[in-house]
Amino acid sequence: MKGLKIVLAAGMAALALSLPTGAGAAASFQLKGGVNLADFSDFEMVTEQSASMSNVSAIGTQRLVGFAAGAALRLPLTGMIALQPEALYSRKGVKTDTYELFGQEASSEWRMNYIDVPILVVLTLNDRIDLYGGPYADFYLDGEVETKAAGLSGTVDIDSDGLTSPGYGAVVGGAVHFGSFLVEGRYYHGISDILDTDTVSGDQSEISFDEEIASFHHRVIQILFGITL
Numbered sequence: 001m002k003g004l005k006i007v008l009a010a011g012m013a014a015l016a017l018s019l020p021t022g023a024g025a026a027a028s029f030q031l032k033g034g035v036n037l038a039d040f041s042d043f044e045m046v047t048e049q050s051a052s053m054s055n056v057s058a059i060g061t062q063r064l065v066g067f068a069a070g071a072a073l074r075l076p077l078t079g080m081i082a083l084q085p086e087a088l089y090s091r092k093g094v095k096t097d098t099y100e101l102f103g104q105e106a107s108s109e110w111r112m113n114y115i116d117v118p119i120l121v122v123l124t125l126n127d128r129i130d131l132y133g134g135p136y137a138d139f140y141l142d143g144e145v146e147t148k149a150a151g152l153s154g155t156v157d158i159d160s161d162g163l164t165s166p167g168y169g170a171v172v173g174g175a176v177h178f179g180s181f182l183v184e185g186r187y188y189h190g191i192s193d194i195l196d197t198d199t200v201s202g203d204q205s206e207i208s209f210d211e212e213i214a215s216f217h218h219r220v221i222q223i224l225f226g227i228t229l
Contacts, residue, residue, distance in 0.1 A: 025076035032184065032226030033069035038092040040110075040194065040216040060099075064109060066091030068222055074122065084120040084132065089113070092218050093143070106149035112158060113141040116188070118171050133172040136188065138218070140165035167192040169218065177228075184224040190217035 039061050070088025077083055093110040118136035125131065143158040173186025193215050 028074045029229045030072040030226050032224045034224035036066035037063040037221040039063045039094045041219050060097035062095040064093040064095045080124050082122040084122050086118045088116045090116045104150045108147045112143035114138040128177050130175040137166045164192045164196040180228050182226045186222045188220040
């Protein structure tokens with residue numbers, strides 16, 4: 001299944017690169033970087049259910065601040081519509097509110113690094129404003145969960161074997177152009193589950209979830225600054 005998803009993602013990128021551009025319009029290349037505000041959808045519901053089965057209280061969440069950077073190729077199809085495949089490094093994850101762990105106050109951060117590959121359909125409203133949307137695939141690189149409690153901290157590596165990779169989802173957003181420079185705001189919503197099995201493991205520790213409640217997804221608000229070459 002993973003191999004099939006990789007083939008489909010590669011096929012989409014190859015198709016995008018092979019499409020002809022609109023008459024009189026030239027393809028353009030963009031470099032961009034910025035900030036992610038990331039969390040998990042349904043994670044609070046999951047932790048509330050799992051809390052009843054362990055010595056952990058229900059956990060609220062906050063957005064994790066991360067970094068994103070990459071490149072895009074814009075391929076005009078008509079005067080107003082373009083196809084834009086991208087590849088971006090993206091840090092996703094979540095921060096928890098303070099919760100009770102074995103009678104102690106604790107907090108955790110999930111830090112997960114991905115390569116995101118969106119395939120965007122871009123609608124140019126005028127010389128300055130674009131709107132866009134489309135599917136994306138994300139490919140997991142590495143990550144960790146850091147937990148702090150009772151003045152101590154511990155880190156658990158997140159094993160890729162326990163994750164859905166590549167995952168997939170949808171992205172919508174827009175861009176404002178200032179000559180060659182641009183500012184973008186976009187929202188990513190994961191459709192595939194983050195966890196592929198009931199276990200996320202590390203070298204010394206293991207975090208386990210019941211398969212029936214281990215269903216949560218990436219959500220990312222992304223602000224990018226870029227240049228068109």
